[in-house]
Amino acid sequence: MRIFNIILFIVCVFGFTVFAETIDYNELKSIADNLKQKEEMLNKKEAELNKKEQELKSFEQSLIEKEKELIAIRAKLEELYNKIRVVEDENLDKLAKVYGSTKAKSAAKAIVKMELDKAVSLFQKMAPMTAGKILTEIANIDSEFASKISERLTPTKNKLK
Structure with a gap:
């Protein structure tokens, strides 16, 4: 619709009589219809891109949350591993004393x-x-x-x- 308005403005500026001589009404209507179809197609594609962008943002947020969960799990595992190592070291110390005696x-x-x-x-x-x-x-x-x-x-x- 914007393009049709622009064309109408151009017609008004240059005078209808001069423009009418080079392009007739049917050609103008055909160009306007063609431009309107292209504008509708572009609007549809823009809507699809916006939808995909929202899906990607949602997916990205989901990945960020999963990463945070994995980091928390890793921290817990490292803590447990360190506790196990301390206990194993203590047990080895005791065992070394036993075998030493x-x-x-x-x-x-x-x-x-x-x-x-x-x-x-x-x-x-x-x-x-x-x-x-x-x-x-x-x-x-x-x-x-x-x-x-x-x-x-x-x-x-x-x-x-």
């Missing part, structure tokens, strides 16, 4: 049955003399296991840097 041969029999990582952590908590005696007894029972423990306890170049 038992005979090396008895301690070695029990430690050989442990997972390698747990055994290494346990040896790191022990006094060097006690660890050495127990490791010697482990070597008598399972030399490969004793070797693996020794490897893990030995600092590497990467750890020294």
